[in-house]
Amino acid sequence: MTELSERQKVILTLVIHEYIQTAAPVGSQNLVARYKLDMSSATVRHELAALTERGFLRQPHTSAGRIPTEEGYRYFVSRLIRASDLPDMTRRTISHQFYQMRHDVEQWVRLAASVLAHQSRAASLVTPPHPEKARIKHLELISTRGRQVLMVLVLIGGEIRQQILILDEPVSQEQLSQCADRLTQLFQAQESDAIRARQPQLSGLDVDVVNHVMSVLTETDAAVSGEVYLDGLTNVLAEPEFTGSEEARRALRILDERSLLQDLVSRTALSTTHGGVQVLIGGEGTWDELRQWSLVVGSYGLPGLATGSLGVLGPMRMSYGRAISTIRFLSGLLSDLVAETMLDESTPNSGEVN
Amino acid sequence: MTELSERQKVILTLVIHEYIQTAAPVGSQNLVARYKLDMSSATVRHELAALTERGFLRQPHTSAGRIPTEEGYRYFVSRLIRASDLPDMTRRTISHQFYQMRHDVEQWVRLAASVLAHQSRAASLVTPPHPEKARIKHLELISTRGRQVLMVLVLIGGEIRQQILILDEPVSQEQLSQCADRLTQLFQAQESDAIRARQPQLSGLDVDVVNHVMSVLTETDAAVSGEVYLDGLTNVLAEPEFTGSEEARRALRILDERSLLQDLVSRTALSTTHGGVQVLIGGEGTWDELRQWSLVVGSYGLPGLATGSLGVLGPMRMSYGRAISTIRFLSGLLSDLVAETMLDESTPNSGEVN
DNA sequence: TTTTAGCACTCTCGGGTCGAGAGTGCTAAA
């Protein structure tokens, strides 16, 4: 397979661009007229035929215009798309919004989802930052009734986990507090492995509590991500390809079933990548539910410390450029925020910063 | 306006029943055939004409069958519907599921939404139990860096609030812990008014912290409900009235915009009620977005202590009987769970219970 | 007075036909 000619690249780009806007098959004359091409429609037809031959375009029926195939999109995303950054103004506005809520992790994530949905005009998904290995920052035990105790576990990064434990016998709040302090001291900034190693040295109440701590930690470690925050569902229903309720329902099903989503977002071996951002087009042949969809995914955070993902889910005919650049921008922004939170807390009281 | 005759009531009920199942205008002959009525179609036609005259039915066009009007649904719900409880088996299964996760409030709520959506075959919304007046169970202060402190507030009922505070000057973890203990002692089980009364007696660090505590409490008090948990969106998109994407989008918009939802759920002055459960049909003329929708809402919990709402949102042509009975059942179940959690915690260490 | 059979009438819905329009591929000339 030889390289496409420059002209073919231009034409493929234009077809995709046009199709993304109009959602209708694009024909040769139309193309020439709209983009004031310096050649005749017949020439364009030649090239269209060639691109069709190569599998990058197809015709819904003979004597209709062309629409891009999955292959076409893939080639476009991996070779032709030019990195376009968001306008300075928007970047600044968005940064400012994040700055205002830099203290509340949940707020970032919501905001990120909202911005992403708005900019890409599709559905967005964002997972909160998730520590690679959960590390304890603080442990608290609060007596509720008799043998029932509320355990609150603050993790480094600000995540809070709670669990109710039922002890073998009632224990006073004083004892509980002491136990909590003791264990906090012992395990501060430790991850599950370190705690497991020390487990044999414990006794009495501590053992019981630590068992629960361990279960929470391993559970947290195992979970690829907590909740997934969604936004912009309506954007995606507005798309013409989903007017037939058939497709619309499948769409919603995908977003409803968190299992699939998590699979999806965590899956890293996707085919087409573009500057750290991965693009999954048309389900890549294996995800049947996504046959008509594309997913653009990026990640953020500090690898090894805490990471999260953010993605855009839209019709194959989506604006990849906008999705990619928004994800890239947000990824940087969120990474900074994570760094701020995590690094500061790992080395407590490490001094003043303006 | 005279009362409807018995026969008219029967026929209205049947029309609604039939229309709910088929979503198609129902005609006289069809009705006689399907329900083996002991009269001729001509007689039924007379009654249909009368019911149409009264405004309970209408024809999409002359020479089509009848479909219920909003008035028709209202009359049906308030006068004709017969309370049908869920089958014993289902009740037991559901109770069992709730029993298994009685310790985690978020889990209940999710489960309630899931059950409600499944039983009513429509979209469900459930808010977590929300204390009338937030009362503190435990306060914790955790130093993160320099002047930055993570405040964790455990409320009675198990809700956890966190906020980052920035102090005027760095304070050691010891001092923070002492302060937290002191304030926990002082304010345990108190609500915001009581705390405000004592505020003048405080000094130093405490003042700063208590200010933030107050802001969290008043914020919590003000919020009608926290997050709203949704489920069963796909159920509702499956309905034939929403195949035209126009309506489907409006549907999603409603569920997307939390503001509207909160308004809706908190609004108690709805027209048609049925055994503690309120039914809002077709937007009641004022909610334009809900013109084609109905909402069935109930509440649960302990009035004055902690309450939450649960509702079903579906097409006007929804199975009100099922929605109402499911809501009523779940409402009882959730109320019990709330009682268990709240009452126990209000009187700590009140003894053993099997 | 109420119910019912009969009947003419109305309206929707699905299928079939048809012409306009858009687009193609091919051929032959520039």
Add this chain to the structure above:
DNA sequence: TTTAGCACTCTCGACCCGAGAGTGCTAAAA
């Protein structure tokens, strides 16, 4: 290699039409 010309194909919307379902009215039966 590009382009003008042309015959051909396919979709889409408009239109028509008949079948079917349902109605309201009338007059007879109960």
